Amino acid sequence: MTSTLPRPTDAELEILAVLWSIGPATVRQVYEVISRRRTAQYSTILKFMQIMAEKGLVVRNQDQRAHVYAPTKPREWTQQQLAGHLLERAFNGSAKALLVGALSASRASREELAAMQKMLDEYRKERK
Amino acid sequence: MKPIEILIASPAAAGIGWTLLHSLWQGAIVASVLGAMLLMLRTARARYVAACLALLALLTLFTLTLLRLAPETGQKIPERHRTVPVWNTVAQDVGSSDWKLNVSAAAPWAALLWMAGVLLMFGRYSLSSISVSRLRRRGVCCAPDAWQREVEKLTARLRISKPVRLLESGLADVPTVIGHLRPLILMPVGMLAGLSPTQIESILLHEIAHIRRHDYLVNTLQRCVEALLFYHPAVWWISAAIRKEREHCCDDIVVSISGEPHEYARALAALEQNRFSPAAVAAAGGSLVKRIHRLLYPKTRGAWAPFVAAMILVLTGAAVVAGWAAKSPQSDAGAKQPVTEESLGPYSNAYYKWLNEDVAYIIDQAERTAFLALTTNEERDKFIEQFWERRNPTPGTPNKFKEEQYRRIAYANEHFASAVPGWRTDRGHIYILYGPPDELEVYPRKEIWLYRHVEGIGDNATITFVDSSGRGDFRLSPGTSLAPTPPAPKEKP
Numbered sequence: 027m028t029s030t031l032p033r034p035t036d037a038e039l040e041i042l043a044v045l046w047s048i049g050p051a052t053v054r055q056v057y058e059v060i061s062r063r064r065t066a067q068y069s070t071i072l073k074f075m076q077i078m079a080e081k082g083l084v085v086r087n088q089d090q091r092a093h094v095y096a097p098t099k100p101r102e103w104t105q106q107q108l109a110g111h112l113l114e115r116a117f118n119g120s121a122k123a124l125l126v127g128a129l130s131a132s133r134a135s136r137e138e139l140a141a142m143q144k145m146l147d148e149y150r151k152e153r154k
Numbered sequence: 155m156k157p158i159e160i161l162i163a164s165p166a167a168a169g170i171g172w173t174l175l176h177s178l179w180q181g182a183i184v185a186s187v188l189g190a191m192l193l194m195l196r197t198a199r200a201r202y203v204a205a206c207l208a209l210l211a212l213l214t215l216f217t218l219t220l221l222r223l224a225p226e227t228g229q230k231i232p233e234r235h236r237t238v239p240v241w242n243t244v245a246q247d248v249g250s251s252d253w254k255l256n257v258s259a260a261a262p263w264a265a266l267l268w269m270a271g272v273l274l275m276f277g278r279y280s281l282s283s284i285s286v287s288r289l290r291r292r293g294v295c296c297a298p299d300a301w302q303r304e305v306e307k308l309t310a311r312l313r314i315s316k317p318v319r320l321l322e323s324g325l326a327d328v329p330t331v332i333g334h335l336r337p338l339i340l341m342p343v344g345m346l347a348g349l350s351p352t353q354i355e356s357i358l359l360h361e362i363a364h365i366r367r368h369d370y371l372v373n374t375l376q377r378c379v380e381a382l383l384f385y386h387p388a389v390w391w392i393s394a395a396i397r398k399e400r401e402h403c404c405d406d407i408v409v410s411i412s413g414e415p416h417e418y419a420r421a422l423a424a425l426e427q428n429r430f431s432p433a434a435v436a437a438a439g440g441s442l443v444k445r446i447h448r449l450l451y452p453k454t455r456g457a458w459a460p461f462v463a464a465m466i467l468v469l470t471g472a473a474v475v476a477g478w479a480a481k482s483p484q485s486d487a488g489a490k491q492p493v494t495e496e497s498l499g500p501y502s503n504a505y506y507k508w509l510n511e512d513v514a515y516i517i518d519q520a521e522r523t524a525f526l527a528l529t530t531n532e533e534r535d536k537f538i539e540q541f542w543e544r545r546n547p548t549p550g551t552p553n554k555f556k557e558e559q560y561r562r563i564a565y566a567n568e569h570f571a572s573a574v575p576g577w578r579t580d581r582g583h584i585y586i587l588y589g590p591p592d593e594l595e596v597y598p599r600k601e602i603w604l605y606r607h608v609e610g611i612g613d614n615a616t617i618t619f620v621d622s623s624g625r626g627d628f629r630l631s632p633g634t635s636l637a638p639t640p641p642a643p644k645e646k647p
Contacts, residue, residue, distance in 0.1 A: 036292055036293070039292060039293035039324055039325075040292075040293060040294070040295060040324075042293070042324060043293050043294060043295040043322060043323065043324035043343050044295045046322075046324065046343045046344050047295055047297070047298070047322050047343050047344065048298075059295055059296055060295065060296075062296045063294070063295065063296050063321070101324065101343055101344050104324075105324065105325070105327075105342075108324075108325065121282055121285035121286045121288075121289055123279075123282050123377060124282045124283065124285075124286050124370075124373065124374060124377060125286065125330045125331065125332065125370075125373075126330070126331050126364045126369045126370055126373050126400070127328050127329045127330040127331060127360075127361065127364070128328065128329050128357055128360040128361060128401075128404075128422060128425065129328040129329065129422070129425060129426060129429070129442065130401075130441055130442065133426075133429055134426050134442050134443070138442065138443050139423070139426060139427060141443050142423045142426070142442065142443055142446050143423065145443070145446055145447060145450060146416070146419060146420055146423060146446070146450075149416060149419075149450045150416070153416075
């Protein structure tokens with residue numbers, strides 16, 4: 027099942043983003059976060075989340091009276107799936123040229139990460 | 155003619171081609187001066203401004219050169235050797251070893267390639283814009299209230315009047331600023347979890363510093379310049395310098411406000427560690443490593459920097475002077491700036507007119523090259539005098555040839571003018587070269603000229619002009635050749 031997990035649609039991705047952000051949540055909680063950004067219908071979001079549960083994108087915990095939904099896969103996994111998708115890669119890759127931010131568009135290598143860590147550790151030792 | 159051929163033959167294409175060539179040395183000079191400046195300037199902000207100005211200077215030089223070299227269509231007579239067949243080809247071979255001619259031939263093709271490249275680059279640019287607007291909307295959700303309040307606090311502190319929104323994104327890979335008028339900060343969802351409040355503040359501060367400095371707008375403009383001058387290594391180098399100094403500027407703002415370089419450096423390293431995309435295989439220039447080093451150990455410039463800078467400036471200056479000097483009379487082969495017809499300058503418009511109008515059809519390529527190499531007006535006057543004397547049928551007496559030449563030009567201007575001056579029309583061209591035809595057949599929209607004998611071509615040459623538009627714009631009919639064709643096949647009306 028894991029490998030055949032469908033690619034989330036835009037609406038589903040929005041719900042997933044909320045679940046990643048606030049953790050496992052009820053439909054009501056998801057609705058509240060989404061409606062802060064745009065007008066949304068509670069019933070629509072409920073419907074979407076039921077479909078997502080059927081697809082296997084989220085799991086439903088029915089222990090409590092209000093069902094709590096959680097993403098099946100952690101965000102890193104889904105993001106990597108999305109980022110690996112050809113279309114997504116093309117879009118994200120070209121968007122990077124227009125964005126400004128704290129980190130550069132290209133990822134640091136393992137050696138660089140290690141070098142950074144070493145530098146930070148040494149700095150801390152010097153200060154102590 | 156096919157569209158591409160028309161394009162290649164147009165004066166605009168030649169102008170663009172030469173502009174591209176000139177921009178190469180212009181860029182080299184600008185880049186070396188910037189290189190020296192970057193070594194001398196102490197603050198990231200000053201270096202950033204210098205790099206931006208350098209890019210602007212390159213763009214300005216390019217535009218000015220283009221405006222100067224690509225006059226509006228129809229001011230020159232570039233199609234002289236193209237629309238009119240055979241008779242000039244012999245003369246043309248004389249000067250073909252001259253590098254300037256070779257460049258002139260290649261220039262329109264360079265222009266064509268450049269246009270294709272720009273089209274491609276702007277295509278990529280629009281794709282990027284679409285992606286960005288997608289990123290604004292897709293897979294985003296509101297960030298926790300605490301952060302949004304933090305953003306409000308920090309924007310107030312940096313005196314930003316625009317409202318800044320903060321969203322979490324399921325698609326963004328790194329913290330990102332989008333938009334200039336309605337700036338939006340995108341945080342990769344869950345990315346800030348696990349960072350201390352001080353660290354979160356420093357990262358948000360960095361993004362807000364970008365907004366404060368209008369970096370998104372500048373970056374967009376910068377991309378446009380890159381798309382326009384994509385072929386130029388100097389542009390990419392300058393652009394990379396701008397990007398680097400931009401991050402340094404924001405880092406400086408963060409440290410000056412938070413006063414915690416170590417916390418900030420750790421936050422950057424942690425963010426990089428948490429990126430969901432897999433680690434790069436090859437080192438990406440190690441820019442973050444250098445930035446973190448810069449944060450932890452703010453360095454003073456090496457004592458050698460001013461010397462290196464001075465050396466770069468001296469070498470650049472020497473190269474410019476050498477290039478200038480090589481332009482002088484005898485050899486323009488090594489000149490950085492080739493002598494073009496335009497470089498005669500406005501002070502010598504009369505000579506320009508003489509070369510490109512009065513004797514345009516009768517001067518041969520060797521003479522033209524020789525004339526263009528002249529540097530003083532005395533030399534040019536002398537040249538013109540000798541030019542006519544060489545053609546004087548009875549040397550020493552009043553020059554019948556010259557008189558006839560000017561009479562033909564006057565006649566052509568009087569009788570053949572249409573959208574363009576008479577001397578530049580096809581009929582004018584032939585009239586000025588060969589004089590009045592021996593026989594003339596005139597039809598509506600068509601004229602057939604017959605010459606009994608044309609020097610160097612043969613007997614009984616017929617030339618057909620067709621006015622396909624009906625506006626008196628007679629053109630040499632396609633396929634007309636002045637090759638000797640006795641007996642000339644009579645065209646039926």
